[in-house]
Amino acid sequence: MAQVPQTLDALAVRTWCGLALRALGRAREEIDAINVYPVADGDTGTNLYLTVESAATAVEAVFAGYGTGTEEPSLADAARAMAHGALIGARGNSGTILAQLLRGMAQVLAGGEAGEASHCDGAGLRRALRHAADSARRAVAHPVEGTVLTVAAAAAAAAEEMEGDCGAVARAAYEGAGLALAQTPDRLAVLRRAGVVDAGGRGLVTVLGALVEACTGEAVNEITRARETVRESAAAVAEAHARVEAVSGAGACADGAEDDGPAYEVIYLLEAGDEAVARLRARLDALGDSLVVVGGDGLWNVHVHVDDAGAAVEAGVEAGRPYRIRITHFGAGDVHTGGERPPRERAQRAVVAVVPGEGLAGLYGEAGATTVLARPGEPPASGELVQAVRRAHAREVVLLPNDAELRHTAAAAAEQARAEGIRVALIPTRSAVQGIAALAVHEPERRFDEDVVQMTSAAGATRYAEVIVAERQSWTSAGICQAGDVLGLIDGDVAVIGPDLTATAETLLDRMLRSGGELVTLVVGDEAPESVAAHLETHVRESYLAVDTLVYRGGRQGSPLLIGVE
Numbered sequence: 001m002a003q004v005p006q007t008l009d010a011l012a013v014r015t016w017c018g019l020a021l022r023a024l025g026r027a028r029e030e031i032d033a034i035n036v037y038p039v040a041d042g043d044t045g046t047n048l049y050l051t052v053e054s055a056a057t058a059v060e061a062v063f064a065g066y067g068t069g070t071e072e073p074s075l076a077d078a079a080r081a082m083a084h085g086a087l088i089g090a091r092g093n094s095g096t097i098l099a100q101l102l103r104g105m106a107q108v109l110a111g112g113e114a115g116e117a118s119h120c121d122g123a124g125l126r127r128a129l130r131h132a133a134d135s136a137r138r139a140v141a142h143p144v145e146g147t148v149l150t151v152a153a154a155a156a157a158a159a160e161e162m163e164g165d166c167g168a169v170a171r172a173a174y175e176g177a178g179l180a181l182a183q184t185p186d187r188l189a190v191l192r193r194a195g196v197v198d199a200g201g202r203g204l205v206t207v208l209g210a211l212v213e214a215c216t217g218e219a220v221n222e223i224t225r226a227r228e229t230v231r232e233s234a235a236a237v238a239e240a241h242a243r244v245e246a247v248s249g250a251g252a253c254a255d256g257a258e259d260d261g262p263a264y265e266v267i268y269l270l271e272a273g274d275e276a277v278a279r280l281r282a283r284l285d286a287l288g289d290s291l292v293v294v295g296g297d298g299l300w301n302v303h304v305h306v307d308d309a310g311a312a313v314e315a316g317v318e319a320g321r322p323y324r325i326r327i328t329h330f331g332a333g334d335v336h337t338g339g340e341r342p343p344r345e346r347a348q349r350a351v352v353a354v355v356p357g358e359g360l361a362g363l364y365g366e367a368g369a370t371t372v373l374a375r376p377g378e379p380p381a382s383g384e385l386v387q388a389v390r391r392a393h394a395r396e397v398v399l400l401p402n403d404a405e406l407r408h409t410a411a412a413a414a415e416q417a418r419a420e421g422i423r424v425a426l427i428p429t430r431s432a433v434q435g436i437a438a439l440a441v442h443e444p445e446r447r448f449d450e451d452v453v454q455m456t457s458a459a460g461a462t463r464y465a466e467v468i469v470a471e472r473q474s475w476t477s478a479g480i481c482q483a484g485d486v487l488g489l490i491d492g493d494v495a496v497i498g499p500d501l502t503a504t505a506e507t508l509l510d511r512m513l514r515s516g517g518e519l520v521t522l523v524v525g526d527e528a529p530e531s532v533a534a535h536l537e538t539h540v541r542e543s544y545l546a547v548d549t550l551v552y553r554g555g556r557q558g559s560p561l562l563i564g565v566e
Helices: 010-035 044-065 074-090 092-109 122-139 148-160 168-184 189-194 197-216 232-251 276-288 308-319 359-368 383-390 404-419 430-442 448-460 501-513 530-545
Strands: 264-271 288-294 299-307 321-330 347-355 369-373 392-399 423-426 463-469 475-476 478-483 485-491 493-498 519-524 548-555 559-565
Touching: 010 044, 010 074, 010 197, 010 485, 044 074, 044 092, 044 197, 044 383, 074 232, 074 299, 092 122, 092 148, 092 197, 092 264, 092 288, 092 299, 122 148, 122 168, 122 288, 148 168, 148 197, 148 392, 148 493, 168 197, 189 423, 264 308, 276 288, 276 299, 276 308, 288 369, 299 308, 308 321, 347 359, 347 430, 359 369, 359 423, 369 383, 369 548, 383 392, 392 404, 392 430, 392 448, 392 559, 404 423, 423 448, 430 448, 463 501, 478 493, 485 501, 493 501, 501 530, 501 559
Parallel strands: 347 369, 347 392, 392 423, 519 548
Antiparallel strands: 264 299, 264 321, 288 299, 463 485, 463 559, 475 478, 485 493, 519 559
16 A cells, blocks of 8 residues: 555645545535535535535646646645635535635645644644634534534544544544534434435535545545435435425425525625625625625635525625626525426437627527536636536537637546436537537437537537737747737637737638638627627628628627637
């Protein structure tokens, strides 16, 4: 067996994140099945997975930044990356609390008494676990016992009783968390009625098990499973689902809760100062429940359940700059109202596409595609793509990543969806305009293989370009550009540099049409001049016979202009 240090260093943090991600991937369905509190919406396992995936991606990016040299990231670098990744990628109530737990640990590992040390010993890990549990409890407006907070506190208390290295401390925390998890039904009536343990706490036990393995090199013996009410067999998961539905039908969202709960879940990242966030907490607490505000140092993740989603977002606007806003409607006949919904029949085929702006999301949606919005600098993780594939609820799915850099992410998502029994074909579209071309020839009535071939052919026959503005001086394939220059890229390479967006776009389009073309597609972003679309349409009509032009509004898509020629 390979020797591993009984201390926590940057590599151990990286290993921990990877192990936790894989473990949550295996346990996701089980955790989703036992999710009854605070809302029985069956997504706690998925939300925890996506939160940890974001943390792991951030840590990998730090290691990638050091390249293949001998120097490696410090423990502080890795811990801060883990916390930041979890913060910006946190999903749902439990994911948001987990993000604060990781942030609390990182604050000790990356600063304070630990300083900039290359590793953390057992005493440091004890302090980190205690600080994590305390900070997570402070982040929740109204802490409830029998939840992930109780499990985290028990883990910290057990760790404090253990003298030893990181491996011993981590194992003590894991075992203490397992014992507390088994007792959660005794602390929370809604869990007792459903016959399950707390889903968020179950996820935390999984994450702590991964920490044990990262510190010792030994996989944990899943000691908690014998003590849990729910087991991983298909029969037990089905029974848990039935119990969840029974609880939901009774409208039981919490001890003493009324039958009806808030209609919306609102989550957003927020740039704001501490005083503004304190006022925001008070306002959101008056608007709804399940309020969790995590973060610090000017960046926060806000989660709340409300009836007035607009008011929750407006409160964020008053406090600072909210972005990555997600609003989920629990819906009529949902877990709050207890109404029964017949199972929806699976469609035979669906298209899932990544799109760079709200305008294109609407266009793709009108064409029947399920969309994943990719904001500038915030590419979706593979878990988000898997969620979209599940949301499409089809036996066969065509996946359009619409970005060359998302190809591996999309491939991982496709592989996971196939493991769940969904037939997935990945078409390696590198731009949204290639996706438009593929979607235009999509015919669900065709045989799956024939449809994929036709869509792939249409995408491949579409040359793509984009117009962007340079942020800094740089060497390009077309020469040196300065900050503020307009760059025209064809197939990902800079082909034109100019001072004016409209003129550069015209030159770029001419270069593309020299080799022929029958249809020009323009996707105009909010950053482009109002006149650019009309100017280019007129230019094509007057200069190129028998070439048609289609114009779409992309909204905030990152690039002022996308161009497709087919």
